[in-house]
Amino acid sequence: MQEAIQQLVSLSQALGKPFDHPGLHAPVALVPNGVKLQDLEDLLPAPSRIRQKVTMLDADSFIEYVNRFATPATSVFCNGPEGRTFTAVLDYHQPATPAWSDHTASYCCPITVEWGRWKAADRKRMDQAAFAEFIEDNVKDIVQHDDFPAAPSAADMLEISRTLEAKKNISFRQGTRLDNGQVQLTYNEEIDGRAGESGQLNIPEQFFIGIKPFLGGDGFRIPARFRYRIVDGRLAMWFELIRPEKVLEEAYNAVRAKIKAAINEVPLYEATR
Template structure:
């Protein structure tokens, strides 16, 4: 009986106090039902450690943030061209001791509006007027490639789009590929419901767009193939971005190289956390 009472006294004295148990590195405590523990950290002059998770919008901000807060324990993780996410854990585990990993900065390589516009319409067939409107709205991204002599400039593409808009009442008959890489479309203008004067429209086989896939990233020159079909005299047009996935991979690798070269001695790992 005396031993049982002594055991109860010992338990009562242990309530709310840490108990060291051999073989268990972390201390334990007896917590009675209905009793909670409240942290008084908010009454201190400053927090006991940084607890911050934020998302930055460009690589430059990510680099600046990492360099400002980095310690010997800081590590950066990236998950490849598909995930395109860079995560800096400022208070990551030191080889000599574990850490809480409460201070994290993330950069997810957000794509630009321009890239989204071109990717959204990639390989989608449009009627003559819709295609012309799209080209006119995004003509600022089109560029002449100096290594491809016959590729059109922005002004050339703007002229083509306005020609397509102007010639709505026409019936297309055929398309012929020319030696210079262009396609010549033959049509008849419709006058009072009848076939009128014949005409020709030349469109390029390929054009180039110059834009930044990632916000704040490098610009890339992306080839796009012109495609068309003549269906019952009506022209259906679209374009196909050439290896758009490869462009994103190259853009990611450029961002990776930029970050790795600018975060000093902070290690960078290809990993998912």
């Protein structure tokens, strides 16, 4: 490289003329108007190395891209269930060989529209009309579970949301005389609920939804508790997803196992870059 610089100095009078040397990755030239060193790589038939950063929308595309461009130096990094990002550095360095790491591909486990809708409504109290409308809009996601025969079907859940009637009963249990002479009354609050045109539907403790948390990922059957209360004389209804963070963790682990098995000998590391 020192020899190339000396030759550039000696050719300083030949401004604007391209200069090439075996030690340079591309021709260069001294350009008038301030005399700066101009890289002429863009005039070559092709770049001297790949510079590309692509973002994949599903795991299959990520796997296909990695397998197509992988070299012995390629490495894949993932940052766990919280970050849920996989990054492949196709031109990563080796122990004794530096590299530019300019060619990368990433997959960020984007969530599906279905998961986003259910997660946004999780534990959100609604009046009956709003809850029934939400169930109607997303009824195709409600599934049954063989191990829980009492879980409602999609049709049952829709009818329950539309026809549930509830009343509150309060019964006083006893009076307790306190040390200060006051009497404390304790009471039991019960809410009776009926659903269906003739009140023939049982009110479920929970129901199940079957969705894919990640775009292009595996599907999961997710339990949700069904809840209703009378608040200020009005019926409030909602659902509570059971351990949704665990669902995302399992979905991430499924994606990680799939990628690990499909990228052949390319190493996969749990790390951040």
